[in-house]
Amino acid sequence: MGSVYAKGETIMEELKNKIKEVIVKDLKLQGLTPAEIDDDAPLFEEGLGLDSLDAVELVVLVQKYFGVQIEDMDEGQKAFRSVNSLAQFISDRQAP
């Protein structure tokens, strides 16, 4: 049972790392490495400082890399709060 949880946590960690990589590489964030992004830091404004153009690109990147489309805007708004919430959103949508 414990190994199932451990496996789930590992998958979630990998997902978060992938999200951070995509954010840094595809949004061209200079002077920042994926490891420096806090899981709970806000993605926009006072957190990572992303703007509305980044939000547009992030919607496209989430579909491109994770095959997940944002359908409900309330859900999307919650998903875009942090790396943690985005990972949870993608994970929920990818679940069979």
Add this chain to the structure above:
Amino acid sequence: MTKPRRTLSARLEALGHWFFYVALRVFGQRGGYLLLYPVIGTYLLFGRGIHRQTRPYLRRRFPGHGAWARWVDTMKIVLSFGRVLVDRGWLGMCRGVGLDGELIGARELLDLIGEGKGVVLLTAHVGNWQTALSRINDLSVPINSLMHYEEEAVAKHYFDLRNEPVPFRIIKSDGFMGGLVEATVALQRGEVVTIMGDRYTGGPAVEADFLGDPVRFPAAAYSLASATGAPVAILLAAKTGRRRYRLEVRAIFRPEGGDRDRRREEMNRGVRCFARVLEEYVGEYPQQWYNFFDFWHR
């Protein structure tokens, strides 16, 4: 939740609109047009604001006109705008009436939609754009309009006056990320998103020459298109008769994808294209561009 109290000027404005609506119901479109003359005449004779608001555009569009010609230009453009507002009220208040129009470039537009990447319909505050755009609901995909929408506005949309469902889906520009996330999602579904290309409501802006001077145009539309691969169709409306309008696809712009730097270049290219098309439009319909403020020094 209690509604906020209106100021005296807002109440007077509402009273003025009510007066027009009653006139439209009783006397129809012509009655509304007739009522415009004394109202606009009063504004022109006793109000300085309207001359100040139209001057930045008119002095660039008609640089050789003197004071009297400028006064006449102001009268023409305000009258033209008044007629568009009367039409909107008339369509809202009176059942069984309508405008006749044509959509030039419908085939091209349908082909763009057929590509399945969504289409950004870039339009402007020209002609009877609200009425005309609400008539393009036979494009085979849902239409979304990224706009500043006030349900409690004094000058209501005709569908609000009729208590009819809105003929397109409204994406509020004061929503999450200026509505751009919602617009992106709509494009990903292959839908149409209409955006005003000549009114800055937030997000990125790019400078381009318009009527001889630089002006900052909103650029979110090109960024949306570049990110999603959607083409941009510049669609402008013109009022061509008392009950006629003309909608025309004036240009099609395909932003290239690529990295952020490339997308910024595409925004510049897109804005220059839009500015050129709008300049051509005001060359043809000088009294049908309705941005009554200093567009060049916002």
